[in-house]
Amino acid sequence: MGHTVMDNHIDFDRSWITVMCRATRFHITISRKDIQRSSFEMEYSEMVVKAIVDHDGEDFDVLCEWMVNPCLSYFRENTSNVSKEKELTFQDYYYPSTHHLKLLVSESLLYPKATRDRGTMDPFYYMTPSADLPPFPSIPRSKASDLRIVSDPKWDDYMSEIPQKAIIADGTLRFFKPADKKTQLEREVDMHLLIRDAGLQDKIKVPNLHSIVVSDDGKMTIGLLLDLIPSGGDSLSLYSYQHSEAALEHRARWKQQVTDTVKQLHAHDLVWGDVHPGNSHRHRLQRLDCRFWRRVGREVRSAQEGGDEGRGLAWAWEDIR
Template identity: 75%
Template sequence: MSHTVIDSHIELDSSWVTVMCRATRFHITVSHRDIRRSRFVTEYSEMVAKAMDDDDEEDHDVLCEWIVDPCLPYFRESTLNVPKEITFEDFYYPPTHHLKLLVSGSSLCPKATRDRGTMNAFRLMIPSGDLPPFSEVPRSKASDLRIISDTKWDDYKSEIPQKAIISDGTSRFFKPADDKKQLLREVDMHLRIRHAGLQDKIKVANLHSIVVSDDAKMTIGLLFDLIPSTGDSLYSHKNSASAAEHHARWKQQVTATVKQLHSHDLVWGDVHPGNIVIDTSLNAWVVDFGGGFIVEFVPRKKAGTKDGDWQGVGKIFDEWMFEKHAFLVPKERGCPL
């Protein structure tokens, strides 16, 4: 059953995970004390040890799924009447079930329990009072935004949304407020792009609005104009016929965008193939001004600098595009497609 782990805490004495499944939140706890006399205690202890010494998070993910799996029937029974049309308010302020895993015969089974105060209900949000007012940027209320539904696929109710339908029926790209520093840089960069008069001169998706809870106390994310695209970043065009045909064009377009940014003392920052989007007319757009870097493309010491931007562009178009095997695609939420 489709679900997404949105938060977790791992310790030997007690571990918990918070899961979204069909617009419903489940907070699941497993205690060493509750399983200590069962065959599960050894398995649990070994997985915790691996997860706590896990750099790539694979063992962490294995433990999370071990905790979640016994709860899937409970998820199914608890989400039978979820409406197909849900808003961002529905997703970010969902009904919540608190569960603990107990041993029943030869199995682990979930049991409903009280809220023990371990869950961070605002894990995916930032208090609006912690942010500048950004008075130039409109606000969109979460209840006015619908998540794009898919009658054949329930993941849209379980995963953090990537697109929103606004009140006029059109769609926008959604970027969640899961990192305060990145959100601040993203908004600041788009305001500076606007003030520099570059909005209609460079291929960058415009900032549409800031998404807030209905009481405006929490900031949920940002909305951007959609790029007319099938969903492909440059990673999808690696070693393709279109890459061979349009390489020079894409390099020229990205180079022109970066030159325009630099001429106004603006730095792109997170230069890598996943942040170059190819639209339906096979033009290259630049996305993501939240900062960060991938060392395969921008050296750590050059991150956030103009030199870093140029090293990243050169790495992509003069080396990476011609390699037979691309670097692994980083975990990312996507682009304004």
Template identity: 25%
Template sequence: MDNDLPPFAMIEFFFGDCDAALTIMSRGKRFHVFLTTEDLRGPQEDEALVQTFHSFRKSIDDDPQAMEAFEEWMLKPCVSYMNQLAPSIPRVEPPSLAEYFNPETFFLKLAKKEGRLEAIRCPVDPSVTHSLTPRVLMPDPIVSEAISEGVPCIPASQLVAILEPDAHEADYDLVPNTVRAIGRDTQFHFKGAFEQKSFRRELDTLLRFRSDSFPGDLFVSRLGGLVTWDDGLSVMGLLVEYVHGSETLGYAAEEAPKAEKEKWARQIRATVKRLHDANITWGDVKPDNVLIDPNGDAWVIDFGGGCADGWVDQELEGTKEGDLQGLAGIESFLEITAVGHEARET
């Protein structure tokens, strides 16, 4: 990407037929950049920039480099604003969750001026900033249940992102996934409450895993706590216990022997059967939602629902049938015949 662009991390991206928008973090500031084909035409009704827009639109699904080129096309007119509003400063410590999700935010509209694309600063749109902020109010029934059961509540200002020692400047602007409490070494996986339905589903499932019906020898995600906004009125997300030294099934399977793959398939299918016996569905079944720990055991993770193309048919989302379809896909991915027939459900 162009060297004139300051370091940044992509947060959100939308590309419609007649408009586009992207949100980035750069040096601790958030920028929301948007355009419409009407603004690209300008008063002279010139189609040159519109044609460029549609050219990107046609190629972006098939050409991996088209996405990066389109990002650069949208962001290059914003460089002067980015350098002015987010000046380069030494980043000594990673941000807290409170700092990261409540940054100063700037809105820039792209429009045609004198035949070229130019950025224009606009007022902040509260509806957009709201959509970028993970938040569920405390009176939510599932949140109230978690608190009544003694789930730890940790203020977002007390949780910081964990970065590698050789982290680049742009890494400080990535959405925090792995966090720890200030002054402590225990790591957690952070999941923000961006989609309330998904958040409630996962929290409800993880609360059920705290019961005696799901002992510690069941390899599933475990709830580590709730992350609260510092106003004490709402929840930012949840913490999942971190599986140290793990990698996703997709990576682990690349060089694993057949016997190891068969073991993982048996473990995954047995875990899902125990979930189904308790009337719990996994939902988003795919290799990325299986972790292999250093002991070679397969963990089933991510209970927020949804489904990925090619793994579970949309009409089967959130059903036991969908889980079984996804399991068959995982076994096919592992290049083994179906295992654990005794665990299959009828």
């Protein structure tokens, strides 16, 4: 059953995970005191040790699945009324119905029990308070309930993962980027405004910023809505390209395009400090830049030297692949 761990806290005495499954949120908590003197106590402790060391790695995933597995039947029972054909809005996804569960032991079984204890769940983990952001008066706002999630009747994981695309009122498809990091969102909006003010929108291939997505009450900023760049015939990821002959043919052209774009940005004192790799329909600069900006030193990541260094790393990677 498709599900995604959205947030978590792992500790010896008490751990919790927040899971999305079929547009429904489940907050699962386990306390060591509730499993003491059972066969699960040692198992849990051992997994926590590994998960803390390997957070966001395989051992972390093992612990999360260990907590989710006893709850799967509860998930099915409480999402049975959610149809794959149901039209979901971004408001539905970001403000879902929520079930709070705690894991207990009955004989040799670990099972979930519904509880009113909301624990430490952060319902706004993937959002940013609008009051904490600059007003950006020149950028339109889109209400979350006016945006529809692209559905897939044959696959329900689209209701468990953060959407990457949105359908606006006139049926146009847009690329959605979540506002889970405040400083990153501010930096990206600022960069789009600077590119527009410098008259570079038609000269470099950067998706136009369509609007800022907010909750229906406007209190929370959910993300950015950008033009979705259609994929061309050669629109493949670097991962797909790295073992193909096409990479050799495109390398020189890509290198020149990226170099020219970076020079144009630097000529206007602009540094593209953040490109999101999630947009599968992205331009060539994004395809290259998104793999390398994280490797640039933190002290120069947002500076011009960072752009030059990132560009150099891209070509070095190509040369040794």
